[in-house]
Amino acid sequence: MGEAFGIKAPEKKVDIATHIHVKDDGPKRSLLYIKTADRPGLLLEIIKIMADINVNVESTEIDTEGFVAKDTFHVSYQGATLNTSLSQVLIKCLRYYLRRPETDGESY
Secondary structure, three states: OHHHHOOOOOOOOOOOOOEEEEEEOOOOOEEEEEEEEOOOOHHHHHHHHHHHOOOEEEEEEEEEEOOEEEEEEEEEEOOEOOOHHHHHHHHHHHHHHHHOOOOOHHHO
16 A cells, blocks of 8 residues: 555565553543554554454554554543453454564454
8 A cells, every 4th residue: 555655665574573551541541552563554453453342442643653653542442441351352462463464354
């Protein structure tokens, strides 16, 4: 997709560690912070994962610095903050998919 705008993906592999944190952001939402290697379709992958486990995205702050995506999501589950169990499920799902260099669209 980026090639349509004159942006090409890097030819060599970029090794960037993935960091994911969830914390409460008030009584009705949580803050999800993701730092990972940027790639085409990354935001779509993240949103699909959250939708699959019924986590609602209320707002986002998207930042890209070079090859690094630093994304912040204000999220909730049924109008409340994410509990510890759901936070762990979300983090594990995101780690699994974000470690893969390319995610097949049919794997969802």
